[in-house]
Amino acid sequence: MPDDLFAVSGQRLVASLDHSRIADETLVRLRRPVSSVEVSIPVRMDDGSLAVFPGFRVRHDSTRGPAKGGVRFSAGVSRREVADLAFRMTFKAALLDLPFGGAKGGVTVDPGQLSPGELERLSRGWVGALADLLGPDRDIPAPDVATNEQVMGWMSDEFDKIRRAHLPAAFTGKPIALGGVPGRSSATSDGAFHVIRELGDELIGKESERTVAIQGFGNAGSQLASRLHEAGWKVVAVSDSSAAVLDEQGLDIPALRRHKDESGALAGPPSGTQIEGDELLALDVDLLVPAALGGAINEGNARDVRARAIVEVANGPVTPEADEILDSRGVEVIPDILANAGGVTVSWFEWVQNRQGDRWTARKTARRLEKRMVRETRRVAELSSERGIPLRTAAWVLALDRLAEAMEATGTESLFRNGGDQP
Ligand code: NAD
Secondary structure, eight states: OOOOGGGTTHHHHHHHHTTOOOOHHHHHHHTSOSEEEEEEEEEEOTTSOEEEEEEEEEEEEOSSSSEEEEEEEETTOOHHHHHHHHHHHHHHHHHTTOSOEEEEEEEESOGGGSOHHHHHHHHHHHHHHHGGGOBTTTEEEEEOTTOOHHHHHHHHHHHHHHHTSOOGGGOSSOOGGGTOOTTSTTHHHHHHHHHHHHHHHHHHOOOSSOEEEEEOOSHHHHHHHHHHHHTTOEEEEEEOSSOEEEOTTOOOHHHHHHHHHHHSSSSSOSSSEEEOHHHHHTOOOSEEEEOSOTTSBOTTTGGGOOOSEEEOOSSSOBOHHHHHHHHHTTOEEEOHHHHTTHHHHHHHHHHHHHHHTOOOOHHHHHHHHHHHHHHHHHHHHHHHHHHTOOHHHHHHHHHHHHHHHHHHHTOHHHHTOSSSSOO
């Protein structure tokens, strides 16, 4: 069984308990996931050999709706990591007031070592092993680290074959041809952009020239760099796993994105000079955006941070120990469950459209995303200033109160249901 979740993301929750009216029994219920499943996925490799990969799906909670959360393919995937991310998803969905609970899945594999055929067989194998637990009214996977719309296309197809039905709402983040929505791939960066615009004046004042450094130049980081660049921000530094680049006058983001698209990495950049990755985190900028890894800003480097505010686009990039240091130095942190919630919000739009057999325009999707992100960002900011608590605590309190209200409305018996609709 995975550990008590309070040992991991639960630290965030503990910080919000003083400000929440949650009942003790509800809290006890939230400490552990509803279900946590580990499977073995056999895959025929191209050379004819057989490999078996560990696969996971953790459903943390489904009180507010079917569980929702991505599937990641990474060598570091463990049941503990997946459980922690599922826990965060429950709170992220509640914070955005989406009719979903939280889940997460993964496979322990280095996807870079697999051929496209092996990747497809692994993706289909994950669905085959877990199909009984999935479905549009039960648990709906989406892309995450190293899984993309192609992977969702394979998974959705495999699920339809197993169920002998057309169930597009069982997966989100699909290719548009299979019911995916335009704008899904930029949803996370678009959502983060709306949050930054909404809170920018409060966090960093009304300076006309605003500077930002972004760690991680992948899907979320590079698209956010473009949006900020287009909105007049000076993007002074960006990094990926191959290099970090600095130009105090502002980087040429379109040129860097073209370079990365063509060469696959930032190394050898056409704009700026190369610096060390750690230097980027210590730059004197208005905004620092960690958009790569969990734990990037930690006890060891939090004192070096000179940014006025941090926006957590990655999941869990600031550790609880770093939070305390940053708080004491007046660095405000916009928490991940708000800053990167654009992806799950647009996934909700995809699920709604698939269930209704409808197709929205890209404009409608963008408008609804902006409206939802702005609304919940304002609520978090208001609660934060009303109670004099950090934005992170305010976000967890809002989510916790919504969850508690739903859990308590189901009655005490529901607290004793383990798995509820598990087969
Ligand atoms: P991605 O794989 O497209 O990009 C990750 C980037 O981080 C890559 O450019 C990689 O080179 C870089 N990187 C890795 N190690 C690094 C290091 N040590 N220093 C600097 N850069 C490094 O992933 P993504 O989809 O952009 O996701 C990034 C983060 O955002 C993850 O934590 C993910 O969980 C989170 N997130 C993404 C989404 C989404 O929809 N894409 C939604 C919610 C949360």
